[in-house]
Amino acid sequence: MTRWATFDCFGTLVDWRHGIATGIELLFPGRGAELLEVYNRFEPQVQAEQPARRYREVLAESLRRTAAEAGLDLVPDDASVLGTGLPYWPVFADVRPALAGLRDAGWRLALLTNCDRDLIGETQRRLVVPIDAIVTAEDVGSYKPGHAHFSRFAESFDATRENWVHVAQSHFHDMVPAQALGIPRVWVNRHADPHDPAIADAVRPGLDDLVATVERVHAAR
Template identity: 65%
Template sequence: MSEIRWATFDCFGTLVDWRHGISNGIDLLFRGQGARLLENYNRHEAAVQAEMPDRRYRTVMTEALRRTAREAGLSLREDDAAVLGATIPYWPVFDEVQEELTSLRDAGWRIALLTNCDQDVIGESQRRLGAKVDAVVSAEMVGAYKPRHNHFNRFEESFWVSRNNWVHVAQSYFHDMEPAHELGLARVWINRLGDPDPRSIVKHQLPDLRGLTDAVEAAHAERLAAR
């Protein structure tokens, strides 16, 4: 197994402001409704991903938006249903991302994205990160969405990664922290929403990416000590 140290990241929600993108996209169609409907959309998206693991992410977003509008009693024109997929290349990156990812690379870590989206989507978003990314595993590549383990397995097999030298970093507890825990990976939770840790499975938490390198190093050292 490789001795290269890898930090893997979820992209949307962790590096790119997914909540801003979704709520603003909804607001484009239904003025003032984005913030109110965000959590409903989030619930529908997770359900669509579970039901349709082989569908492209733009298709998933379109169907999740249809269900959100229907539940809220809002009339969604068919040609407006793809608004989220159309705007996703322009969703903003969190302010600290470029500096923190660059610092992590300078400390000797390679960076990979394990993302629940399509190849073209991550390609369009990746250019906005401002830091080099060494590898990408997308939902389109593996035919599944996290929290299933396909992304993690593909990454491990493709790059001969040692789990002793691998730290997973993400915002989503459901999509990322839980499967990383199930696989025994070192992990850092970017808890941007200040949520509780319901299962007490994450020791290393940050409110955003500031201090990322220290947290990744600490999680890695803890993993090595536990061998």
């Protein structure tokens, strides 16, 4: 039986917070960390308003709203800074060893990502470890925490709770829908978020012991 470990990408494998804050810093020096928290409020709203909107435009529109709330003058063309920089956002140091370890243990790897195909293609090269399947927001016409990513993956690869573990950092985007769908799940709580840990089958601060964690969750399904 093929065993699948699926991942959210940005926030789980790639440092999304660093990428957003650094992009904002390029335009508004000294304001990146502050405006990251404002941006973080707007992005889910933008995604929910127009679920079929491409992620490049989600990034741009969320940045426009962030600048407007902060009373900052955003040059129109500068709204593209986040989409332009995304392929260079850093991969967390624990990611490549963890993914390689899962492959060595016989797991196939997939990404379920709130992103466009071209952007995840650029990011995938930086992961280095081969990825076997990808489902994007562009593919399904919606964003997590909607269920379409998970449903498309299950239908396309005959994935069920018997052969599937989902791994992600976002409680809102990933743990909540995975629980609702009965998918075994590992919450990678990189930022010590105070959300209910009982929603996950395992909670880890990073990916250092990912193989053992995924194997344990899979065995207890």
